[in-house]
Amino acid sequence: MDSFSSLMDGFGTALTPTNLLFAFLGVLLGTAIGVLPGIGPAMTLALLLPLTRGLDVTTALIMFAGIYYGGMYGGSTTSILLNTPGESASVVTAIEGNKMARSGRAAQALATAAIGSFVAGTIATLLLALLSPIVADLAVQISPADTFSVMLLAFIAVTSVLGSSRVRGLASLGLGLTIGLIGIDATSGQQRLTFGIPELASGIDVVVVAVGLFAVGEALWTAAHLRRHPVQVIPVGNPRMSRQDWSRSWKPWLRGTAIGFPFGAIPAGGAEIPTFLSYVTEKRLSKHPEEFGNGAIEGVAGPEATNNASAAGGLVPLLTLGIPTTATAAVMLFAIQSYGIQPGPRLFATEPDLVWGLIASLFIGNTVLLLLNLPLAPLWAKLLRIPRPYLYAGILFFASLGAYASNANTFDLFLLLIIGALGFMMRRYGIPLLPAIIGVILGPFAEEELRQALQISNGHVSGLFEPMSIVVYVIVVAILLIPLIRRFLPSKSPTVLAEAAHEIDEAHHHHGTTDAVSVEARTSSEERGPDPR
Amino acid sequence: MTVAPRGSTAEQGRSELGVALFLGAVGLLVVISAILIPASRIARGPVGPSAVPLVVGGLLVVVSVFLAIDVLRGGRGEPEGGEDVELGGGTDWRTVALLAVAFLSNALLIEPLGWPLSGAILFWGAAFALGSRHYVRDAVIAVVLGVGSWYLFVLGLNISLPVGILEGIL
Numbered sequence: 001m002d003s004f005s006s007l008m009d010g011f012g013t014a015l016t017p018t019n020l021l022f023a024f025l026g027v028l029l030g031t032a033i034g035v036l037p038g039i040g041p042a043m044t045l046a047l048l049l050p051l052t053r054g055l056d057v058t059t060a061l062i063m064f065a066g067i068y069y070g071g072m073y074g075g076s077t078t079s080i081l082l083n084t085p086g087e088s089a090s091v092v093t094a095i096e097g098n099k100m101a102r103s104g105r106a107a108q109a110l111a112t113a114a115i116g117s118f119v120a121g122t123i124a125t126l127l128l129a130l131l132s133p134i135v136a137d138l139a140v141q142i143s144p145a146d147t148f149s150v151m152l153l154a155f156i157a158v159t160s161v162l163g164s165s166r167v168r169g170l171a172s173l174g175l176g177l178t179i180g181l182i183g184i185d186a187t188s189g190q191q192r193l194t195f196g197i198p199e200l201a202s203g204i205d206v207v208v209v210a211v212g213l214f215a216v217g218e219a220l221w222t223a224a225h226l227r228r229h230p231v232q233v234i235p236v237g238n239p240r241m242s243r244q245d246w247s248r249s250w251k252p253w254l255r256g257t258a259i260g261f262p263f264g265a266i267p268a269g270g271a272e273i274p275t276f277l278s279y280v281t282e283k284r285l286s287k288h289p290e291e292f293g294n295g296a297i298e299g300v301a302g303p304e305a306t307n308n309a310s311a312a313g314g315l316v317p318l319l320t321l322g323i324p325t326t327a328t329a330a331v332m333l334f335a336i337q338s339y340g341i342q343p344g345p346r347l348f349a350t351e352p353d354l355v356w357g358l359i360a361s362l363f364i365g366n367t368v369l370l371l372l373n374l375p376l377a378p379l380w381a382k383l384l385r386i387p388r389p390y391l392y393a394g395i396l397f398f399a400s401l402g403a404y405a406s407n408a409n410t411f412d413l414f415l416l417l418i419i420g421a422l423g424f425m426m427r428r429y430g431i432p433l434l435p436a437i438i439g440v441i442l443g444p445f446a447e448e449e450l451r452q453a454l455q456i457s458n459g460h461v462s463g464l465f466e467p468m469s470i471v472v473y474v475i476v477v478a479i480l481l482i483p484l485i486r487r488f489l490p491s492k493s494p495t496v497l498a499e500a501a502h503e504i505d506e507a508h509h510h511h512g513t514t515d516a517v518s519v520e521a522r523t524s525s526e527e528r529g530p531d532p533r
Numbered sequence: 534m535t536v537a538p539r540g541s542t543a544e545q546g547r548s549e550l551g552v553a554l555f556l557g558a559v560g561l562l563v564v565i566s567a568i569l570i571p572a573s574r575i576a577r578g579p580v581g582p583s584a585v586p587l588v589v590g591g592l593l594v595v596v597s598v599f600l601a602i603d604v605l606r607g608g609r610g611e612p613e614g615g616e617d618v619e620l621g622g623g624t625d626w627r628t629v630a631l632l633a634v635a636f637l638s639n640a641l642l643i644e645p646l647g648w649p650l651s652g653a654i655l656f657w658g659a660a661f662a663l664g665s666r667h668y669v670r671d672a673v674i675a676v677v678l679g680v681g682s683w684y685l686f687v688l689g690l691n692i693s694l695p696v697g698i699l700e701g702i703l
Binding site: 037050051053054165167168170171173174175177178181185187188190192193216219220221222223224225226227228387388389390391392393394396397398400401404405408410413414417424425427428429430431443447450451454455459 | 549552555556559560562563566567570571580581582584585586589590592593596597599600603608609610611612613617618619620622624625626628629632633635636637639640641643644648652655656657659660661662663664665671674678682686689690691692693694695
């Protein structure tokens with residue numbers, strides 16, 4: 001039980017009064033910001049990042065773990081009470097959760113979400129603790145060529161999420177990679193895309209990109225289409241679940257964990273597919289299928305557990321390979337890097353205190369979340385009533401503050417507005433944000449690995465093809481070809497995945513969170529000509 | 534205010550072609566600037582600094598073509614929804630422009646006036662742009678936020694923010 005004793009050491013690191021205080025503060029702030037309409041977990045992290053700047057590494061990461069869980073739970077609260085998910089992973093929660101809220105069971109929906117998140121988060125963090133050292137051991141041996149191939153897989157996977165347009169995903173990835181290229185090339189010392197502007201030589205700060213795309217883009221986009229009449233917020237009572245609620249919830253929690261963790265752990269996808277799979281599974285297994293669509297508690301319990309388990313699973317590739325699979329994980333990666341620590345296979349060997357402290361603080365954050373959010377649910381619901389001019393003015397205020405504080409440079413404020421305008425355009429034309437942010441953060445690393453791999457092979461392209469990377473490239477090609485294959489095998493018996501895909505399309509259509517509808521998403525019969533991927 | 538309402542697909546399609554054009558232009562810019570990178574003296578390894586920009590720029594150009602094809606065949610990027618978003622009314626450019634002014638005035642004033650005041654101007658201006666007409670209440674909130682966040686960052690977090698003309702007072 002090597003992991004076990006390391007984990008205990010981790011608790012030793014994390015469980016100091018100061019760190020506990022910051023864990024509480026993190027959960028509190030994370031939930032408070034995350035619950036605000038229009039703010040998802042990634043934006044919450046990006047906005048709160050400057051607050052951790054003055055802290056030492058361990059404390060900062062512990063506070064971050066709190067913000068992370070708080071932000072995710074805040075998003076679920078918004079979904080349930082307003083029927084408007086802040087991010088794609090909580091689209092499913094909104095389907096049944098809001099129906100429950102409308103029939104006067106908002107408190108129960110929030111409770112099953114909170115307890116389910118706690119159960120799933122705890123089990124998944126335990127799995128993370130057991131699995132990560134093993135993955136890290138394996139990953140130490142992988143070469144730059146392999147790492148590059150996995151990063152390529154991550155790029156392709158985030159652009160190919162079910163239910164969205166691939167060409168727009170690739171457009172977003174290309175824009176992100178371009179932003180990542182700006183600055184001095186570390187290997188050759190050449191300036192790239194700086195146009196002689198000295199402020200660009202060190203590259204664009206990731207905080208500026210993330211805050212610009214998420215916060216400023218969101219504020220501008222919403223301002224252009226602001227709803228002028230007040231939104232209906234459903235009042236929340238004291239969250240207390242009946243015996244029946246419990247007996248209907250615990251199995252979905254466990255099944256959700258089982259579905260979510262593996263999907264999060266593979267460097268592909270994110271939380272959208274597993275939450276839909278969980279929804280479909282619960283619908284099939286439920287003794288009350290007729291309640292689905294009218295507020296079935298299983299439909300909240302399962303997907304919420306899945307969401308949290310998948311988030312914890314996502315930390316496996318993040319910590320062991322340095323590869324983020326969600327926007328939230330991407331911001332997290334940047335936060336860790338800003339302390340001069342590079343997540344990757346060697347992290348477990350070089351920074352054991354830090355890693356195990358972080359994993360222990362995930363347990364703590366999760367527990368604090370439960371303790372804090374069950375009693376405070378009615379208070380969070382009140383935050384949803386904040387007048388909209390103040391809400392969006394506040395977002396711009398804190399976005400400017402965060403961007404300026406990271407480098408004390410006015411130039412960053414102008415950049416912030418330009419990137420915000422880019423975020424506006426992307427929202428207007430259904431270009432997803434996730435590939436861009438992954439491209440900005442991961443692009444420079446992928447280039448470094450590629451060039452190292454070619455340096456080792458003396459410039460021969462064959463050096464990129466090693467046993468493991470070949471397997472990964474096959475997967476990449478398979479992902480790229482799926483739409484083509486689906487076209488040649490027209491509508492076979494509806495599998496669970498196909499059903500999930502259909503549900504995703506429907507829900508997207510309904511909520512408009514989707515990234516795009518494109519020709520390829522339609523039925524294949526009218527399709528001819530080149531594949532618009 | 535000039536954007537056509539949803540449903541007028543011809544107008545929407547034309548404007549989305551602009552996105553394809555933008556992507557293509559960025560792609561070309563990346564490619565050209567990669568070609569113009571001079572040979573490096575301290576280069577290490579067989580792959581120079583221009584290889585990856587060429588691929589990324591190429592990707593953008595190819596994507597712009599496919600996007601244009603997709604748009605011409607009737608594919609549409611769906612505008613993002615949200616809690617406070619009401620699609621269908623067209624874009625309210627006046628609010629966006631006022632917000633940009635508030636934002637830029639903070640960027641220009643932060644060093645001469647200091648964050649407590651420039652941030653307050655940003656908040657007040659943004660709230661005004663978004664339709665709040667409680668001038669005094671907004672100003673009080675704005676100043677409290679500006680001064681409060683300055684104290685939080687400078688004293689609480691040890692991150693320096695410009696104090697500007699309030700030097701000696703705060």
